Amino acid sequence: MHKIVIIGAGFAGLSAAKKLSKCGLDLDIVIFDKKEDTDFLPLIPDAVGRGLGPELLTYRIQALLGKKVRFIKEEVISIDLEAKQVYTVGSSYTYDFLLISSGSQTNFFGNQNAQDYAYALNSVNDVKVIINALRDNKFDNFIICGGGYTGIEAATNLWLLFRNNGFTGRVVIVERTPGILGPLPLWMKIYVRDNLKSMGIEVLLNSVIENIQSNRVAVSGGRVFERAMLIWVPGVRTADFIQKLAVEKNPQGRIVVDECLTFKQDCFCAGDAAFFVKGNNPLRMAVQFSIAEGAQTADNIIRSIKKLPLNKFRPRDLGFIIPMANNKSCGSVFGLNLKGFSPTLLHFLMCIYRSSGLRNKIGLAGNLLKACCLSIDRPAGRQGGTKC
Numbered sequence: 086m087h088k089i090v091i092i093g094a095g096f097a098g099l100s101a102a103k104k105l106s107k108c109g110l111d112l113d114i115v116i117f118d119k120k121e122d123t124d125f126l127p128l129i130p131d132a133v134g135r136g137l138g139p140e141l142l143t144y145r146i147q148a149l150l151g152k153k154v155r156f157i158k159e160e161v162i163s164i165d166l167e168a169k170q171v172y173t174v175g176s177s178y179t180y181d182f183l184l185i186s187s188g189s190q191t192n193f194f195g196n197q198n199a200q201d202y203a204y205a206l207n208s209v210n211d212v213k214v215i216i217n218a219l220r221d222n223k224f225d226n227f228i229i230c231g232g233g234y235t236g237i238e239a240a241t242n243l244w245l246l247f248r249n250n251g252f253t254g255r256v257v258i259v260e261r262t263p264g265i266l267g268p269l270p271l272w273m274k275i276y277v278r279d280n281l282k283s284m285g286i287e288v289l290l291n292s293v294i295e296n297i298q299s300n301r302v303a304v305s306g307g308r309v310f311e312r313a314m315l316i317w318v319p320g321v322r323t324a325d326f327i328q329k330l331a332v333e334k335n336p337q338g339r340i341v342v343d344e345c346l347t348f349k350q351d352c353f354c355a356g357d358a359a360f361f362v363k364g365n366n367p368l369r370m371a372v373q374f375s376i377a378e379g380a381q382t383a384d385n386i387i388r389s390i391k392k393l394p395l396n397k398f399r400p401r402d403l404g405f406i407i408p409m410a411n412n413k414s415c416g417s418v419f420g421l422n423l424k425g426f427s428p429t430l431l432h433f434l435m436c437i438y439r440s441s442g443l444r445n446k447i448g449l450a451g452n453l454l455k456a457c458c459l460s461i462d463r464p465a466g467r468q469g470g471t472k473c
């Protein structure tokens with residue numbers, strides 16, 4: 086019986102496991118995850134601003150897998166690619182085929198103070214930590230480090246949370262480069278910039294966080310924010326065990342894969358952990374590609390077992406959306422440029438479609454409907470405490 090080890094039960098790993106378990110071959114499929122639950126990441130900023138119940142955004146991994154897949158809740162700490170062994174803290178497991186789909190995690194870039202004092206936004210647990218901290222009423226300033234997708238979503242959701250609670254907290258995005266949203270088209274950057282301005286969200290470009298001391302944040306150029314919550318979203322990196330692997334990686338530590346999503350004979354990588362380049366363009370980290378890569382690697386594992394040539398991965402890009410919590414989002418979907426409420430709605434519909442379980446889908450639909458009604462424009466609130 087062929088042994089298949091999958092590391093990480095996120096979008097890519099689950100997509101592969103489901104396909105492998107239905108292929109009709111006699112396989113020993115094991116999937117590892119360091120957590121009992123998998124998180125639905127695209128809606129976690131909305132869990133802060135729109136009050137989506139975190140329980141709707143986590144799913145028991147075991148419940149998502151059929152009987153043919155064994156789930157082991159252990160963190161993988163290293164791999165011996167020559168011996169075909171995966172190591173966790175207490176055990177080791179052999180494999181015939183390996184799929185790495187361990188996603189990405191917050192990158193603190195070695196900044197210990199950021200690690201100690203800043204708030205990450207990369208899991209449902211991070212959302213719970215942020216919401217609990219907001220209840221303590223100890224912040225007036227909310228500094229978002231990083232002007233990418235997640236930074237913009239975090240800032241606008243904080244804005245919405247404060248507005249719905251009658252509080253005027255100051256929200257500031259600090260971005261190291263001369264512009265927000267990196268390589269995205271200029272019209273989007275301008276649209277987002279103007280929208281942030283209309284919400285009173287300040288953007289500091291060419292700026293870095295220079296010092297973090299508890300709830301005091303100093304930004305280059307001399308600005309110091311007291312009673313500040315620092316939300317840390319400047320970038321991500323891959324898991325520690327990948328850092329130790331002697332294979333080709335990009336600067337974020339993503340494993341460089343070939344056109345069939347392999348990085349070594351019988352070794353595959355999918356999702357955020359994989360660095361796949363189409364033409365000259367690296368594929369973005371996104372749910373649609375993670376699911377498609379997971380399915381493609383499963384297909385190629387099956388083909389390897391049947392001694393057939395591997396298929397090339399041909400990603401189809403449906404587009405992307407930058408969701409903003411005042412419902413004035415923007416994006417490019419099927420080649421169409423969209424602005425305003427329609428991309429917000431599309432984002433939510435896609436999230437409901439991709440979420441697991443009828444109970445969660447209904448729960449999300451109800452919450453999102455309520456959330457959309459709540460975020461219809463109304464006057465700004467008064468200055469006050471951060472109790473939310």
Ligand SMILES: Cc1cc2nc3c(=O)[nH]c(=O)nc-3n(C[C@H](O)[C@H](O)[C@H](O)COP(=O)(O)OP(=O)(O)OC[C@H]3O[C@@H](n4cnc5c(N)ncnc54)[C@H](O)[C@@H]3O)c2cc1C
Binds near residue numbers: 160
């Ligand atoms: C705030 C936020 C908002 C986002 N919004 C969007 C969006 O709107 N649209 C979109 O397309 N994409 C969005 N993304 C990106 C998207 O969520 C990722 O591209 C996608 O989750 C990647 O899927 P994955 O399967 O590679 O990894 P993940 O879904 O992250 O799953 C990886 C799994 O591996 C496990 N793992 C990690 N290390 C180990 C280890 N050592 N041992 C065992 N298990 C391990 C983790 O616990 C996790 O369960 C967003 C991401 C974030 C953080």
